Amino acid sequence: xxxxxxxxxxxxxxxxxxxxxxxxxxxxxxxxxxxxxxxxxxxxxxxxxxxxxxxxxxxxxxxxxxxxxxxxxxxxxxxxxxxxxxxxxxxxxxxxxxxxxxxxxxxxxxxxxxxxxxxxxxxxxxxxxxxxxxxxxxxxxxxxxxxxxxxxxxxxxxxxxxxxxxxxxxxxxxxxxxxxxxxxxxxxxxxxxxxxxxxxxxxxxxxxxxxxxxxxxxxxxxxxxxxxxxxxxxxxxxxxxxxxxxxxxxxxxxxxxxxxxxxxxxxxxxxxxxxxxxxxxxxxxxxxxxxxxxxxxxxxxxxxxxxxxxxxxxxxxxxxxxxxxxxxxxxxxxxxxxxxxxxxxxxxxxxxxxxxxxxxxxxxxxxxxxxxxxxxxxxxxxxxxxxxxxxxxxxxxxxxxxxxxxxxxxxxxxxxxxxxxxxxxxxxxxxxxxxxxxxxxxxxxxxxxx
Amino acid sequence: xxxxxxxxxxxxxxxxxxxxxxxxxxxxxxxxxxxxxxxxxxxxxxxxxxxxxxxxxxxxxxxxxxxxxxxxxxxxxxxxxxxxxxxxxxxxxxxxxxxxxxxxxxxxxxxxxxxxxxxxxxxxxxxxxxxxxxxxxxxxxxxxxxxxxxxxxxxxxxxxxxxxxxxxxxxxxxxxxxxxxxxxxxxxxxxxxxxxxxxxxxxxxxxxxxxxxxxxxxxxxxxxxxxxxxxxxxxxxxxxxxxxxxxx
Numbered sequence: 001x002x003x004x005x006x007x008x009x010x011x012x013x014x015x016x017x018x019x020x021x022x023x024x025x026x027x028x029x030x031x032x033x034x035x036x037x038x039x040x041x042x043x044x045x046x047x048x049x050x051x052x053x054x055x056x057x058x059x060x061x062x063x064x065x066x067x068x069x070x071x072x073x074x075x076x077x078x079x080x081x082x083x084x085x086x087x088x089x090x091x092x093x094x095x096x097x098x099x100x101x102x103x104x105x106x107x108x109x110x111x112x113x114x115x116x117x118x119x120x121x122x123x124x125x126x127x128x129x130x131x132x133x134x135x136x137x138x139x140x141x142x143x144x145x146x147x148x149x150x151x152x153x154x155x156x157x158x159x160x161x162x163x164x165x166x167x168x169x170x171x172x173x174x175x176x177x178x179x180x181x182x183x184x185x186x187x188x189x190x191x192x193x194x195x196x197x198x199x200x201x202x203x204x205x206x207x208x209x210x211x212x213x214x215x216x217x218x219x220x221x222x223x224x225x226x227x228x229x230x231x232x233x234x235x236x237x238x239x240x241x242x243x244x245x246x247x248x249x250x251x252x253x254x255x256x257x258x259x260x261x262x263x264x265x266x267x268x269x270x271x272x273x274x275x276x277x278x279x280x281x282x283x284x285x286x287x288x289x290x291x292x293x294x295x296x297x298x299x300x301x302x303x304x305x306x307x308x309x310x311x312x313x314x315x316x317x318x319x320x321x322x323x324x325x326x327x328x329x330x331x332x333x334x335x336x337x338x339x340x341x342x343x344x345x346x347x348x349x350x351x352x353x354x355x356x357x358x359x360x361x362x363x364x365x366x367x368x369x370x371x372x373x374x375x376x377x378x379x380x381x382x383x384x385x386x387x388x389x390x391x392x393x394x395x396x397x398x399x400x401x402x403x404x405x406x407x408x409x410x411x412x413x414x415x416x417x418x419x420x421x422x423x424x425x426x427x428x429x430x431x432x433x434x435x436x437x438x439x440x441x442x443x444x445x446x447x448x449x450x
Numbered sequence: 451x452x453x454x455x456x457x458x459x460x461x462x463x464x465x466x467x468x469x470x471x472x473x474x475x476x477x478x479x480x481x482x483x484x485x486x487x488x489x490x491x492x493x494x495x496x497x498x499x500x501x502x503x504x505x506x507x508x509x510x511x512x513x514x515x516x517x518x519x520x521x522x523x524x525x526x527x528x529x530x531x532x533x534x535x536x537x538x539x540x541x542x543x544x545x546x547x548x549x550x551x552x553x554x555x556x557x558x559x560x561x562x563x564x565x566x567x568x569x570x571x572x573x574x575x576x577x578x579x580x581x582x583x584x585x586x587x588x589x590x591x592x593x594x595x596x597x598x599x600x601x602x603x604x605x606x607x608x609x610x611x612x613x614x615x616x617x618x619x620x621x622x623x624x625x626x627x628x629x630x631x632x633x634x635x636x637x638x639x640x641x642x643x644x645x646x647x648x649x650x651x652x653x654x655x656x657x658x659x660x661x662x663x664x665x666x667x668x669x670x671x672x673x674x675x676x677x678x679x680x681x682x683x684x685x686x687x688x689x690x691x692x693x694x695x696x697x698x
Contacts, residue, residue: 135469138469138601143469143515143516144515145515145517206465212521214497361582361583361584361599362470362599362601362644362645363645364470364471364474364599364644364645366471367471367472367473367474367477367646367649368471368473391682391683391686391687392649392650392683392687394679394682394683395649395650395679395683396649398679398680399474399477399478399481399649
């Protein structure tokens with residue numbers, strides 16, 4: 001290791017130690033940021049800290065959960081893992097995770113899609129898991145084409161990295177096709193059957209990535225994910241390497257048969273629900289399987305996995321259940337609405353939209369969320385708007401036929417439910433920067449239910 | 451009451467030009483007509499359709515990525531003559547972002563000059579950086595300042611005699627230098643303001659509806675609606691932007 005790298009590493013580790021042990025602060029960003037300032041090639045110099053290699057997870061929705069499940073399953077198999085669990089997924093967050101401990105067997109790192117171009121060439125991971133691509137934060141990330149170009153370039157700069165991606169997603173397959181042409185080895189996962197769920201909006205990617213013809217679907221799972229084929233050219237859902245069949249999805253959990261050709265089938269189940277979660281777990285199972293995790297250890301990791309990061313986290317406040325989840329773009333939000341509608345109990349919802357830089361300052365996407373579905377649900381007893389853009393959310397809801405009051409905090413929203421019975425849960429859906437304050441508030445207000 | 455009155459909205463290529471919540475613009479037009487007893491028929495024009503503007507009252511074009519904008523441009527050039535006749539006859543046309551650029555003589559896609567619809571005397575070239583951020587505009591077509599978001603690499607230049615939609619109070623507007631935003635020509639409104647445009651700017655929505663009613667029925671009066679939520683959202687953003695201006 002060069003002297004400057006050694007100095008950068010030592011300083012980064014010192015900052016990490018100071019933050020965690022002296023100041024008791026979150027060390028997910030700062031150590032990496034400081035060390036990177038000294039040594040821009042830091043990640044390349046730290047890659048050997050994971051002696052058996054690394055896996056990087058990217059994709060618009062589901063990165064943190066998928067990444068953490070992969071890490072937990074490796075640990076359940078007895079491996080030592082370096083991981084940016086809190087979701088700090090830019091270059092500084094990845095560097096901080098690599099600085100955080102001693103050596104480990106594997107690094108499992110979540111990366112922001114646009115950061116892959118900085119991370120992959122230096123880290124040269126064994127696998128890049130690309131979960132999905134949806135429209136998100138147009139003002140910051142630009143159009144999806146730009147995100148795709150970036151990932152293709154990142155893979156080209158790390159030729160030993162294999163791409164593991166969602167074969168059901170035309171946008172991810174657009175990346176895969178181009179990466180294959182450039183010599184990257186690609187493995188795909190997807191649903192082996194029609195899940196038979198109520199159709200939702202397809203906000204993007206209705207057209208062939210290669211020739212622009214409208215895609216046809218044999219079946220569709222959600223958004224643009226499904227068994228697609230272009231009627232005009234050869235672009236289609238590929239033969240899958242990892243398949244989920246006999247899929248059961250409901251609000252309480254998901255289960256499916258996971259199969260990898262030549263390896264037989266095993267049942268995977270988890271008590272967190274939603275069709276997007278089935279895809280996340282399928283991706284995690286594929287990556288874990290490639291890293292040598294056996295079925296029993298993967299299931300053991302899922303059984304012990306309790307999201308504490310505001311992803312489908314449940315709390316009890318004065319006898320009322322509060323469910324907190326991240327919803328930061330139309331597809332994520334629409335998936336959350338599906339979960340909410342699957343809850344047959346009378347219920348209430350608090351939608352919080354901020355417009356800080358890391359949320360995307362442009363919130364026009366709220367008009368692509370299918371709030372109209374809530375207007376027809378008799379169990380939906382109250383809808384409340386919050387966040388810096390509470391007024392915009394209120395207007396959006398008004399045009400969906402839903403009268404909503406505004407609340408400045410989760411506590412205030414709960415206060416507006418005083419006339420509703422305790423059995424009526426409150427769903428709190430927030431975008432990125434509103435998530436941690438909401439979680440902190442709920443941890444103060446009530447008790448956590450896993 | 452608006453008994454028996456009906457307006458026809460033609461939404462051009464919603465599956466291609468939908469980048470910035472543009473369906474919200476159509477929803478707002480529809481609701482604000484229905485709340486006044488005016489029935490609203492929305493016709494979505496898809497690729498492969500041959501749109502007709504003969505019975506149209508309001509035509510709407512949204513924004514899309516460069517690739518999608520180019521596809522739409524090719525389709526619309528085929529019906530340019532009909533669309534131009536609609537505009538010259540006082541037909542109401544709302545165009546946002548990429549749709550706004552299509553109204554002019556040309557725009558740039560990368561370094562390639564793409565021929566536009568020449569419905570309004572304007573053209574668009576490019577500049578760096580992209581102009582991204584919240585925007586507020588003072589305009590004669592809206593009693594409130596028009597607020598929204600802009601995100602465009604294009605710099606749009608109006609021909610002599612083409613009126614801008616308004617004056618930029620915060621943000622960049624057409625080219626980031628003239629202090630002008632959008633265009634007004636006959637009953638055409640072109641603008642970079644999305645967010646989308648109409649929900650928080652009910653004055654603009656009602657302007658489009660009133661012009662269409664006037665053309666179809668000769669009467670432009672609109673019953674007032676309870677716009678408390680819309681105007682509050684408008685004011686919150688306007689006050690925030692003016693506060694940013696004041697602090698420099």
